[in-house]
Each structure stands twice: as C-alpha cells, then as structure tokens.
Amino acid sequence: MIKLDRDEAARAILARNDRGGYTVPTDRLYPFQWNWDSAFVAMGFATFDADRAYRELERLIEGQWDDGMIPHIVFHAPSDTYFPGPEVWGTRHRIATSGITQPPVFGMALRHVHEAAVEAGLPNAAERTRNLFQAALRSHRWWLRARDPDGLGLVAILHPWESGSDNSPAWDAALARVPTSTTTAIRRKDTGHVDAAMRPRDEDYQRFIHLVDTYRECGWDPQRQWAVAPFKIADVQMTAILARATADLIHLAEDFGWEAERAELSEMHDRLTAGLARRWRSHLSRFVSLDLVSGENVEAPTQACFMPLVALRIDDAQRQAVQSEIERWHEGMVVGLPSTAPFSPAFEPKRYWRGPVWAVVNWLIADGLRMNGLENLAQRIEQTTVRAIERAGFCEYFDPTTGEGLGGDTFSWTAAAYLVLGRRAKASASGARR
Ligand code: GLC
DSSP states (O other), X not given: OOOOOHHHHHHHHHHXXXXXXXXXXXXXTBOSEEHHHHHHHHHHHTTTOHHXXXXXXXXXXXXXXXXXXXXXXXXXSOOSSSXXXXXXXXXOSSSOBOSSBOOOXXXXXHHHHHHHHHHHTOTTHHHHHHHXXXXXXXXXXXXXXXXXXXXXXXXXXXXXXXXXXXXXXXXXXXXXXXXXXXXXXXXXXXXXXXXXXXXXXXXXXXXXXXXXXXXXXXXXXXXXXXXXXXXOEEOHHHHHHHHHHHHHHHHHHHHXXXXXXXXXXXXXXXXXXXXXXXXXXXXXXXXXXXXXXXXXXXXXXXXXXXXXXXXXXXXHHHHHHHHHHHHHHHTTOSSOOOSBOTTSTTOOTTSTTSSOBOHHHHHHHHHHHHHXXXXXXXXXXXXHHHXXXXXXXXXXXXXXXXXXXXXXXXXXXXXXXXXXXXXXXXXXXXXXXX
C-alpha cells in the first residue's frame, strides 16, 4: 500500500467527497452541498486546483434564490441518509434547496479563489470571478434587506442551523421559548451515523423542526417570516462574517475598477462594522449577540464572541482583554479554541457545538487575531489545530480536553482547513528557524 502524506490524504478526502463539481461535507451524514462548508472547501481546493475551487462556488450558486438568498443546503441529488430532506422544506426553487441560509463565507472564499487563480494563470479567471461576485453582491443585499430590516447594523438568524453552530449554548434561552410541537414527523438519521451523545438532543430537534414548519407555512417569504419568527437573534458571528466577506468583495471591486459596486459595498461595510462595534462588553472581554425577541444580550461564552475580530480593528484595551480571555479558555485544554468556554456550566467537551473544537472556526479566529496584531495566539491556534488533525484524522470536531476526534470522519472542511492552516504552520515554523 502506498503511504500518502497528509496533504495528499487531505486532497484524497476532497476527491472522495466530490459528487461532480460540488463536495459533500462527509458521506452519508451530510450527503448534499452545504453553504459555508463549500466556501471553506473552495479555499482548500484553491491550494492545488483553482478551476475546481471555482466549480465548488458555481455549483453552490445554482441553488441561489431569485431574491438573493444562498440556501444552507442544495439538494443536487437525492439521498435517504439525511433528515430533513427536500420534502420537509417544501421550497420552490429550480433545484431543491433548504429554506434557510448559513454564514456567508462565500465572499471571502471568492477573493481567495480569485487570487489563487490569477497566480496560477487560470484562463477565464476574471470572468468567473465577475459572475460569482454578482451572486455574492445579491446575497449581501438580501442579508441587509431580509435580516436587518430595522437598520441595526446586525443581521439576524431565524433558526439556530443558520448560525452553523446548531446547538450552541448561545441559543438555549431563545430556543427554550420555541414550542416542541411539529407538523412534520421527525425521523432523525444523524444518530444512526454518529453516537447520540455527540449530537444535539431530541428536544432540540423538535424545536428545530417546529421552526422549519413555521417558516414553510409562511411560504418562505422573508417579511412574513420576520413578522412571526419565535426565534430571532442578531448574531455577532454572522454579522462579522458578513462584514469580513463584504471587505473582501470591496477588495475585488477595487481590483476590477467597479466603482458603483465598491461604493455600495462600502456603505454596507460601514453599517455592519458600526453595528458590531456596539456589541463589545468590556466587563465580559467579548462581544455579545442580541436576542431580538426578548431584548436581552446573549452572554453565553461561545466562539462567536471572538468572531468580530475578522471584521474589526479593535483598540489596545480590547486587544489585551481578548488575549487574556482566550488564554483563559485554553487553560487545561489540549487543543483550543473550545466552542464553549470550559468554565461555563454549559460546557460539554464531546457534544457538537457545546465544547468541541472546530477546525474552520479556528481558521477564522486565527485570521481575526492576526488581523489585530495577536500573531502568537493566532499561530498557537493554527498549530494546535493542525496537530490535532495529524493525530486524530480529518474528523468533524475534536474534544478540547483530550484532542480526540469526534463526529463524522473524513470531513471535507477539516481537510480544507488542514491544507490552508498546514501551510501557514509550516511557513511560521520555517520563519521561526530563520
Ligand atoms: C452541521 C454543522 C454545520 C455544518 C453542517 C455540515 O449542521 O453544525 O455548521 O455546515 O453540519 O457540515
């Protein structure tokens, strides 16, 4: 048997999860195309195949709705290993899709892929970037129109799945108000693939599906959903990713000399960064989301609280506070950053978004730390992530207290993270030796 080196192994996972120009997050557990997974995967592909990287984004856009929303799942081909499938969502797009969205990493990925394609001399790079740029711009307009109708400078999620951090303690209080009744029969498939102790609880699932039922009954109309949503959180993680992606699109618009687009995006960027900046709480040393139903701050200590660093330049006092807070979250951990602070009563090191470490989250957090001059901390997070993957494999997530790999294995976005962060770790190690 030929022994693959780790980069080759990561590329082999992407090849194995390729279903024809798009990549499933992992076989069986997630058998379709997921929105933010594909954006990370495209950046992974960009390290060795810019053409395939574009394809990933182009196939995702096949699912974009006429109003600009990019759905969280595109059901390109049928599969019976996942619940809830297209029949539960009941949306009316040309291709079956879910009815909710996910973090808009797309714009960030587009800039990344574009730069890799130009460097590789890929023909048609400019034209492909231009088409995808227009799709991204339409989606950013949708975000502000549909999810910040009151102009707070913060975009809201109407379903925990939109956040990408499905069962985070950040949603506990808001989700507890959502009824457990459903009109759809719940047939969970995830716990047939993965240990139930590492997945959301049944009660969470009932509430997740109650929300899907509610929005389907609104015909997926954004205004009607906004009016009735029992779950509505202006989320700092989502807003930060949107603001960061907006900055990346501005960069592309400048490169191409598209003045009208640049001006429109700059206005969006100002609105989002101002909204985010208002969410800093110095007594907590982190940013907090806002529950728009109860009017309360979401103070649960989760990874989302540091995500604004990908979009904002913080001041010296904030930088020091963030540094000591992140160090505190690492105490006693084999690998950080835990998705929930270990000192929180909600911390469960093996349960999905209630403690485990996620490679793509670390990728973003490290980017934000670096942008804000916290290079050492950024490197530490990148290097421990790379080491965890080298030890445990390309797992969905990792137990921060032991480094054990959990959830699904052969995960596409973990492979992509390895390809990108592995390079950075090698570069900083060789820089340190010099
Ligand atoms: C889970 C994660 C979400 C991810 C999806 C596919 O639902 O919470 O963030 O996009 O799996 O990997």
